[in-house]
Amino acid sequence: MTTTTSVMRSEIAQQPEALRTTLDALLPMAGEIERLARETRQVLFIARGSSDNAAVYGSYLVQAHGGRLTTLASPSIATTYHAKMDLSGVLAVAISQSGRTEEIVDTMRWAAECGARTVGITNGAGSPLTEAADVALVTRAGNELAVPATKTYTTQLAALAVLALGLGADLDAGRLRGVPDTxxxxxxxxxxxxxxxxxxxxxxxxxxxxxxxxxxxTALEAALKLKEACYLHAMGLSYADLLHGPIAVVDRDTPAILVAANSGPTLPGTVALAERVAAAGAPAYGIGGGAALAGACDLAVPMPDVPEWLAPISLIVPAQLITEQLARRLGYNPDAPRGLGKVTQTS
Known part of the structure; x- marks a missing residue:
């Protein structure tokens, strides 16, 4: 097996320090978010790509622990259809690694024109996103050179956890500070x-x-990583959606990778899915899920015990490592997947 170190692998290793620096910078801003959020009742997340997968985490976190309804935006409503609507009482949270994706910046500006208050989450200090937002949560991942997002993604998740705290989620900031150690x-x-x-x-x-x-x-982001760096036809699905039909594609040549926290309300269903996959003669590989998921899978990567709400920040790391290593084993350069750049512009 090749031992060449890619930039992607180096940036995966930089995540603990990037998270520590990000949390040091952003946790003191929870009060600023709280003051802004007093004018709002629900949250609209605006993002694409890996940032959109981060937004899914933010959506579950804010709804489950912050008691606010959330929605994932369709940016084309703003940029293509130019629709006008009443967004008073809405907190629009735009997420962009660079802060320079025009569609995301334009959609956040549109939301503000429609009456929303705005938060920008980005690794790009001084970017158009930070300049346009009412509050900017600037992550401290440092310069990310590999095209597949790693440290910018996990620092986005940390920023979203800070957002949830600012929105009144009854969560322990001290546990969040422990994520880099995890x-x-x-x-x-x-x-x-x-x-x-x-x-x-x-x-x-x-x-x-x-x-x-x-x-x-995590499932969505892991699938995206395998698609962009390894060129696999990888589908990221909720197991509820998977059981509604797509499970038919799982067979001995199409394995299932199942991700779960070591505890929580979704773990039993994930274990049941692994058992069903195995019964169909298909390989099942687990990330997290404790002994229960490991016992139902052919192979499983163990994860430290952390609360379910924090688990996605660390659960993605084995998927990043698998992607980087598999790409190299297949003869691909994980740092520069074909046809992709660091900033993607859409209209």
């Missing part, structure tokens, strides 16, 4: 199970990645 623990684990999953993914053309609730964002 990721260091994940990175220090033996890699035998992760290596074995990579070996079994060589030669497959597609995979289904599934989780539910807080972990749904």
């Amino acid at each position: 990721i260091e623990e994940v990175l220090a684990q033996p890699t035998d199970r992760l290596d074995a999953i990579v070996e079994r993914l060589i030669g497959v053309k597609g995979a289904v990645i599934s989780g539910r609730g807080m972990a749904f964002s």
